[in-house]
Amino acid sequence: MKLIRFGNSKSEKPGILTDDGYRFDVSNFLSDYDENFFESDGIKKLKEWFVKNKNSCPKVESNERWGSPLSRPSKIICVGLNYAEHASESGMEAPKEPVLFFKSSSAIVGPYDPIIIPKGSEKTDWEVELGVVICKEASYISKSEALSHIAGYVLHNDVSERTFQLERSGQWVKGKSCDTFAPLGPFIATKDEIKNPNNLGLWLKLNGELMQKSNTSDFLFNIQELVSYISQFMTLLPGDLISTGTPSGVGLGLSPPRYLKEGDEVELGVEGLGISKQKCKARI
Secondary structure, eight states, X not given: OEEEEESSTTSOEEEEEOTTSOEEEOTTTOSXXXXXXXXXXXXXHHHHHHHHHGGGSOBOOTTXXXXXXXXXXXXXXXXXXXXXXXXXXXXOOOOSSOEEEEEOGGGEEOTTXXXXXXXXXXXXXXXXXXXXXXXXXXXXXXXXXXXXXXXXXXXXXXXXXHIIIIISSSOTHHHHOSTTOEEEEEEEEEGGGOSOTTSOEEEEEETTEEEEEEEGGGBSSOHXXXXXXXXXXXXXXXXXXXXXXXXXXXXXXXXXXXXXXXXXXXXXXXXXXXXXEEEEEEOX
């Protein structure tokens, strides 16, 4: 299944995107795609319910806003430098174990919402990434157990402000957590939809120019390794999001560096997870 949310910001409803491109409102069955939904085997129950009740589900109007397909999770855990070429362009060594940092869940927006360049920013950057959504609590799990803890996968633009991240001291979270810095979607593809998350093409364009193109087969640490590794340091809860890192081609790594400005348009995609597009606006 492809899980979506739609409607005005902060009042989104849950829905399903069918293979023929229609969106259906399933709010008569559940309230949201949140921790409670995932931990209660919600995906299986929703699939069974939708088969029986599809004909009575309202279709979502084509002009209805696409929200983030994931309700605000307890945490977003990001993985830095998970592609060797990206580590090199950032002037850093490829890590010997995963580099972890947090991104504030208040940064989450829909796949077609604008990126708001924050006050004082001169180095707002783009990062196409594969996101992993957790379906059940994970603590000290093995790599062989990891996939059973995954609900599905989602496209994520890990927008970053490089001055805040790298030049203002402290941890990376400051450059990762500004409002609108986590466009998600358009949908969460449930685990059964993606045969091998460690072999997916991903790309990003800026104003139509291809900036990033790679494959998750180039991960330094694959999905199973990441989920298991993170669970050694914290309990992953249902609905938590792991963002698995970006390939080379970010603005920071260009010569000279290039950053987002008002009016720019970013378009990105991951194989099997759709395409998102964001227009850049300056914060007033």
